[in-house]
Amino acid sequence: MKLLRRYTMYLLMTVPIVALFFYFHTLPALTGMYYSFTNWSGFGSIQWVGLKNFIGLFQDPQVMHSYLFTLEFAAVTTILVNVISLLIALALNAKIFLSKTFKAIFFMPYVLGTLVVSYIFNYLFSNVIPTIATQFHWTALTQNLLGTQYAWLGIVIVACWQGAAFNTILYLAGLQTIPEDVYEAAMIDGASAWRRFWGVTFPLIAPFFTINMVLAAKTYLQVFDQIVALTNGGPGNLTQSVSFLIYTNGFSGGELAYQSANAVVFLLLLLIVALVQLRFLQRREVQL
Amino acid sequence: MRRSKINIPAMIFLIIGAIFILFPLYMAIMVSLKNPQELGQSILGWPSKIFWSNFPNAMAATHYWQAFTNSFIITACAVILTILTNSMVAYAIARNMHKRFFRYIYFYFFAAMFVPFPIIMLPLVRQMSHIGLANQWGLIILYVVYGISFNVFVYVGYLRSIPMELEEAALVDGASRWRIFWQIIFPLLAPINATIGIITAIWAWNDFLLPLVMLGDPGQFTLPLQQYALQGQYSTNYSEAFASYLMALLPMLLIYVIAQKWIINGVTKGAIK
Amino acid sequence: MKSLKRVTSTMMTLSLLVPTMLSTYHVASANSVTITLLQNKPEVVNEWNTLIKNFEKSHPGITVKQVNPPNIDLALQADVAKGQVPDLVAMGDDATYISMAKHGIFTSWQGRKELKLVAPAYVKMLENSVGNPTPYALPYTINAVPVLYNVTLMKKYHVAIPKTWNQLIADAQKIKKAGGTAFYNGWKDSWTLAVPWNALTTNNEPANFQHLLVTGKASFIKSDKVAASDMITLAKYGQANEFGTDYNDANSGFANGKGVFYLQGTWVLPVLRADNPKVKIGSFVFPATNNPKKTKMVSGVDSLLAVTNSGDTAKEQAAQTFVDFLLSKTNGGNYANIAGAFSTVRGVKAKDPAIAGLQTYIDAGRVIDFDDHYYPAAMAAGNQYESSLQGSLSTQQSVTSILKSLDTMYQSAIAHQ
Numbered sequence: 001m002k003l004l005r006r007y008t009m010y011l012l013m014t015v016p017i018v019a020l021f022f023y024f025h026t027l028p029a030l031t032g033m034y035y036s037f038t039n040w041s042g043f044g045s046i047q048w049v050g051l052k053n054f055i056g057l058f059q060d061p062q063v064m065h066s067y068l069f070t071l072e073f074a075a076v077t078t079i080l081v082n083v084i085s086l087l088i089a090l091a092l093n094a095k096i097f098l099s100k101t102f103k104a105i106f107f108m109p110y111v112l113g114t115l116v117v118s119y120i121f122n123y124l125f126s127n128v129i130p131t132i133a134t135q136f137h138w139t140a141l142t143q144n145l146l147g148t149q150y151a152w153l154g155i156v157i158v159a160c161w162q163g164a165a166f167n168t169i170l171y172l173a174g175l176q177t178i179p180e181d182v183y184e185a186a187m188i189d190g191a192s193a194w195r196r197f198w199g200v201t202f203p204l205i206a207p208f209f210t211i212n213m214v215l216a217a218k219t220y221l222q223v224f225d226q227i228v229a230l231t232n233g234g235p236g237n238l239t240q241s242v243s244f245l246i247y248t249n250g251f252s253g254g255e256l257a258y259q260s261a262n263a264v265v266f267l268l269l270l271l272i273v274a275l276v277q278l279r280f281l282q283r284r285e286v287q288l
Numbered sequence: 289m290r291r292s293k294i295n296i297p298a299m300i301f302l303i304i305g306a307i308f309i310l311f312p313l314y315m316a317i318m319v320s321l322k323n324p325q326e327l328g329q330s331i332l333g334w335p336s337k338i339f340w341s342n343f344p345n346a347m348a349a350t351h352y353w354q355a356f357t358n359s360f361i362i363t364a365c366a367v368i369l370t371i372l373t374n375s376m377v378a379y380a381i382a383r384n385m386h387k388r389f390f391r392y393i394y395f396y397f398f399a400a401m402f403v404p405f406p407i408i409m410l411p412l413v414r415q416m417s418h419i420g421l422a423n424q425w426g427l428i429i430l431y432v433v434y435g436i437s438f439n440v441f442v443y444v445g446y447l448r449s450i451p452m453e454l455e456e457a458a459l460v461d462g463a464s465r466w467r468i469f470w471q472i473i474f475p476l477l478a479p480i481n482a483t484i485g486i487i488t489a490i491w492a493w494n495d496f497l498l499p500l501v502m503l504g505d506p507g508q509f510t511l512p513l514q515q516y517a518l519q520g521q522y523s524t525n526y527s528e529a530f531a532s533y534l535m536a537l538l539p540m541l542l543i544y545v546i547a548q549k550w551i552i553n554g555v556t557k558g559a560i561k
Numbered sequence: 562m563k564s565l566k567r568v569t570s571t572m573m574t575l576s577l578l579v580p581t582m583l584s585t586y587h588v589a590s591a592n593s594v595t596i597t598l599l600q601n602k603p604e605v606v607n608e609w610n611t612l613i614k615n616f617e618k619s620h621p622g623i624t625v626k627q628v629n630p631p632n633i634d635l636a637l638q639a640d641v642a643k644g645q646v647p648d649l650v651a652m653g654d655d656a657t658y659i660s661m662a663k664h665g666i667f668t669s670w671q672g673r674k675e676l677k678l679v680a681p682a683y684v685k686m687l688e689n690s691v692g693n694p695t696p697y698a699l700p701y702t703i704n705a706v707p708v709l710y711n712v713t714l715m716k717k718y719h720v721a722i723p724k725t726w727n728q729l730i731a732d733a734q735k736i737k738k739a740g741g742t743a744f745y746n747g748w749k750d751s752w753t754l755a756v757p758w759n760a761l762t763t764n765n766e767p768a769n770f771q772h773l774l775v776t777g778k779a780s781f782i783k784s785d786k787v788a789a790s791d792m793i794t795l796a797k798y799g800q801a802n803e804f805g806t807d808y809n810d811a812n813s814g815f816a817n818g819k820g821v822f823y824l825q826g827t828w829v830l831p832v833l834r835a836d837n838p839k840v841k842i843g844s845f846v847f848p849a850t851n852n853p854k855k856t857k858m859v860s861g862v863d864s865l866l867a868v869t870n871s872g873d874t875a876k877e878q879a880a881q882t883f884v885d886f887l888l889s890k891t892n893g894g895n896y897a898n899i900a901g902a903f904s905t906v907r908g909v910k911a912k913d914p915a916i917a918g919l920q921t922y923i924d925a926g927r928v929i930d931f932d933d934h935y936y937p938a939a940m941a942a943g944n945q946y947e948s949s950l951q952g953s954l955s956t957q958q959s960v961t962s963i964l965k966s967l968d969t970m971y972q973s974a975i976a977h978q
Contacts, residue, residue, distance in 0.1 A: 143802050
């Protein structure tokens with residue numbers, strides 16, 4: 001009797017929330033998958049079209065380009081953010097003055113809204129840099145970076161400026177778990193700073209590296225806010241990310257079903273990336 | 289010992305990095321304090337006369353207090369409801385991981401973490417509109433629900449480190465699981481509740497895409513959405529636009545300055561659990 | 562004009578919130594009707610509020626609530642899902658309108674007196690874009706694509722108003738040689754490319770091209786070589802940073818004398834004057850060909866009025882009463898003047914001297930609709946084709962390559978239409 005009551009209470013604690021989760025998260029996802037096999041435009045009648053949308057996707061240069069851009073952007077940004085934040089974390093962990101102030105500065109971007117930060121950078125790229133470049137006759141920089149074929153670099157810069165904060169926090173936490181005597185032992189062996197890093201430090205913070213790589217890749221594959229505020233996908237469709245394309249074309253232009261199919265493909269891509277990363281990165285981890 | 293000396297290359301690196309981080313904010317402040325004429329002459333210089341009126345002007349133009357209130361209500365409700373509900377679910381799961389049903393729920397939530405928002409987004413707008421929840425209340429529900437995946441993961445990790453003996457003693461005394469959770473376990477979760485609260489608050493406050501697709505009534509717009517919706521209104525009155533950007537960033541920045549240590553510890557705990 | 566919808570995303574006014582506040586102050590009487598007006602132009606929210614206030618004064622039984630969402634497509638989709646469409650819609654002749662009209666969301670004006678109050682050429686234009694000879698909407702204001710010019714700078718560089726394409730380019734050369742900028746382009750926002758593009762295509766392609774577009778048989782590479790090569794020429798005489806300048810910066814730049822010509826629609830006039838109240842602006846018809854007698858002015862419906870099938874007769878009638886009020890000469894004229902557009906209400910002439918000269922083209926019917934109203938939805942919506950143009954032009958691609966990209970996009974859009 002008591003056992004049953006105990007179990008009932010657990011069920012009462014979980015089932016309603018699971019039901020809500022299913023209704024607000026999984027149900028729309030399933031509806032989206034259903035749309036992807038139809039020709040529905042958002043208005044009017046709905047018809048089953050089988051795999052037509054999926055076949056169309058793979059022949060659509062715009063869609064293919066958005067995947068190319070998204071993958072390239074995510075790869076570059078994930079690597080850059082991790083390298084930069086690891087360097088910052090190492091520097092913060094070293095013996096320095098004003099360590100608290102520096103920490104406060106480097107973590108601050110984490111609490112700032114991406115959209116507004118991107119608007120600030122937009123002005124930097126479109127007005128400040130060209131004005132300064134014109135004054136000093138740096139011809140290469142007189143153009144708005146966001147209007148050139150290097151617009152993606154602008155997005156990478158903003159993503160790094162903001163994204164490094166979170167990863168730095170994690171790396172620093174990882175570095176602080178390393179006991180001092182491990183270093184001392186390595187120093188007595190006469191290992192150089194470079195060898196100490198790769199031989200001692202890095203293997204010990206590898207779990208943090210894994211988390212950071214997986215989380216960063218997931219975030220940057222879904223890049224949206226920066227694109228809206230910086231380039232709106234341009235010039236041309238050079239900086240249209242998959243999320244951006246699904247949003248803009250899915251809600252207008254009668255492509256609801258077609259972009260739902262795109263979203264299904266995107267889901268598969270994210271799953272594959274996550275699985276590959278976990279397998280590949282976890283193999284290298286060393287536990288202390 | 290060499291390590292007790294100040295590390296000069298690290299200092300130089302950090303100073304350069306800090307300049308890079310602070311420069312855009314310095315620029316934003318300089319732009320917001322100038323009148324348009326002066327801005328035309330110099331963007332980065334210190335204003336000859338500080339032009340404070342950009343701030344009240346931007347406040348009036350963007351209906352700042354209304355958007356602030358909207359953001360505040362959404363964030364506060366999302367944080368409170370998230371902590372109350374998600375910790376409870378996590379408790380039930382953590383104490384029953386040996387049962388298949390609860391283990392599957394755990395994996396279900398975990399797997400959902402990898403579902404990208406775009407696939408939910410298109411049908412969601414219709415579903416929420418259909419049940420009359422395409423508004424700020426619907427938005428709060430979504431933050432609470434979408435956070436579960438990650439939060440349960442964090443809570444379960446922490447809960448498993450809390451010894452069972454405490455509860456078993458209470459159980460022998462005849463307390464129900466419900467009471468045990470709220471009276472014994474929930475208070476013990478305080479540090480991790482803070483973590484979840486901080487992460488949820490930063491997310492809900494700064495989020496753009498979810499309010500963008502969910503909110504139709506301008507009276508309900510959040511601060512970031514208001515910045516987006518009113519982009520063209522400034523036309524090229526950048527001083528006013530930047531005053532408005534800074535005011536949108538300010539609340540979080542203030543909280544950060546006050547509770548910096550907490551936030552950093554909280555985020556660290558959340559991610560390494 | 563679809564562009565206006567796009568302007569929506571960049572141009573918003575503070576008064577978005579005013580309508581909601583007004584409606585709360587309004588005390589509903591016993592048999593009052595409240596109708597919702599959805600309109601897509603943020604720059605005229607205040608003007609709509611004035612119209613609504615005056616209307617409510619003279620029609621105490623009806624309350625009008627204005628809604629001006631940042632993304633009208635999304636708002637309408639959500640409304641359709643709710644089964645709660647707005648009673649009256651004032652929007653551009655764009656892909657969303659066409660798709661809604663095709664799906665029977667709007668009532669027909671067939672046989673009603675309002676149809677006789679507005680210019681028939683534009684009623685026809687709306688019917689053509691839906692592809693169904695039923696008037697689902699009334700044209701309210703129309704825009705035009707001229708070339709805007711800075712009067713002071715025209716004098717400074719001693720150039721005369723060009724009547725042909727060659728003259729325009731000769732002027733541009735002269736200005737460039739004298740160290741000036743001929744065209745000030747805001748091409749970071751890709752939709753702004755639609756303005757010269759439509760003027761150039763419609764005047765230089767086969768007469769039945771718009772029909773071919775609709776039937777899925779159009780070919781850009783066959784029909785738009787002249788337009789593409791002219792676009793390349795225009796890009797040559799733009800400012801150095803033309804693909805890095807957005808609409809807002811371009812408006813402010815042109816208004817402050819950074820360029821002689823501005824390739825924008827009439828709707829930009831209120832913005833230019835806000836940027837620089839002292840600027841003197843003139844306009845001439847976009848000289849898209851070398852035969853001034855043949856050149857037509859691109860002009861489309863800027864705002865249309867459509868009443869939805871709500872199934873509630875009282876609301877439909879109230880919406881029609883409001884439309885009757887809007888179609889008076891005074892209201893139509895004032896609204897058009899503020900929106901930088903021409904009124905379709907019969908007998909109303911443009912008051913703004915900067916564009917008054919274009920009225921003759923409208924009166925004489927020497928106008929042609931935007932090509933992009935006939936592009937398939939997936940190509941026209943969301944700045945699709947303009948982005949393609951922007952991409953090709955900013956990377957200095959050839960005429961063939963510009964047009965090939967458009968053809969690819971067109972074929973793909975037709976395929977999943």
